[in-house]
Amino acid sequence: MSRKLLNISIPVISVLLGLLAGAVIMLVSGYDPIQGYSAMLSGIFGDEYYLGETVRQITPYILAGLAVAFAFRTGLFNIGVEGQLIVGWIAAVWVGTEFDFPKVIHLPLAVLAGAAAGAFWAFIPGLLKAKYRVHEVIVTIMLNYTALHVTNYLIVNVLSDKQDKTENIAETASLRSVLFENLTDLSRMHWGIIIALICAIFMWFILEKTTTGFELKAVGFNQHASEYAGMSVKRNIILSMVISGAFAGLAGAMEGLGTFGYAAIKGGFTGVGFDGIAVALLGGNAAIGVVLAAALFGGLKNGALNMPLEAGVPNEIVDIVIALIIFFVASSYFIRWIISRLSKKGAK
Known part of the structure; x- marks a missing residue:
């Protein structure tokens, strides 16, 4: 078996093994796995509304997965996607509520504000890594909690009058669309899916087709050799984290401008940023792989909501399935x- 085919087959086999293990757990727990998975598929593709909600769920997963994958491809571990997503969310909502522009200006400005906030939040660990060799995993994890509590403070004391949520964003800053609402029976699907797919193409292009992408990957592979070749290691470390953070900030902007239309006090993390690690892992840190993995995770998460209704199966089963797939x-x-042993036997 060729190396390329082997790399493709491993995620597929992992998904099948995860689903099979989930079926066994359902059987042991006294549930019908056929009914359970049928209900899950119905919750994904059952009608226009479910399909629209599935696409809506996929959107931030693509961007969070790209954020993690981009950093991984350049030798960095951005575990702070969750925090960057949160600050991107609140920055986008702030622009969406505080300014009054025509839509052609307001919406792009709000989206870019989310990307800029996420990029700035990732710039901090990038700078510390580049200048002082502080490990980015430690800094990004700490900044997740900083982002959570700082944004909660801003929502209560700056963006609202001691309320637990902001005002709804202006219609001119909304990603929601009458077209999608009509096509998907009033689901919350929005234009963010187009932005997410464009970002996936951007990641592929910059890493595979540009000199900058070559330098970023080279620095991640071997900093000493890259420096000897005349590349700026510090600049590339910071640039990598900034681009990764921009993807994460965009994921937050999609939630703030599309799915919800406001920012609210969070008692805990959204989980999307952490799920982005699993999406990147399953997608092999490749742009197309991240899109496919996000589609799987988004489908599983959204379809799980239908399992208790139609089959009586707890939707926590899907969390177990996802954990097993990652395993x-x-x-x-x-x-x-x-696979190699089976291939050798088949060749004999």
Whole structure:
């Protein structure tokens, strides 16, 4: 089996093993796995509303996955996507509520504000990594909590009058569309899916087709060799984190300008940023892989909501399935070994 085919087959096998293990857990727990998975599929593709909600769920997963994957491809571990998403969310909503412009100006400005906020939040660990060799994992994890509490403070004391949520954004800053509402029976699907797909193309292009992308990957692979070749290691580390943070900030902007239309006090993390790590892992840190993995995760998450209604199966089962898929992806060495053994036997 070729290396390329092997790399593609491992995520597919991991997903199938995760679904199979989930079916076994349902059986052991006294539920019918056929009914459970049928209800989940109905919650994804059952009608126009469910399909629209699934696409809406996929949108931030694509961007969060791209944020993690871009950093991974350049030798960095951005575990702070959740925090960057949160600050991007509140920045986009702030522009959406505080300014009064025509839509052609207001909406792009709000989207760019979300990207800029996420980029700035990622710039901090990038700078500390580049100048002082402070490990980005530690800084990004701490900044997640900083983002959560700072944004909660801003919502209560700056963006609202001691309320637990901001005003709704102006219609001129909204990603929602009458077209999508009519097509998907009033679901919350919005134009963010187009932005997410454009970002996936952008990531592929910059990493695979540009000198900047080559330098970013080279620095991630070997900093000493890159420096010897005349590349600026510090600049590329910071640039990588800034681009990664911009993707994460855009994920927050999609939630603030599209799905919800406001920012509210959060008792905990949204989870989207952390799920982005799993999306990137399953997608092999490639742009097209991230899109496909986000489609799977978004479908599983949205379809899970229908499982208790139609089959009586707790939707927590899907969380277990997702965890098992991640486990099998992480166990890719073992899967590779099994495939190679089977290939050798088949060749004899």
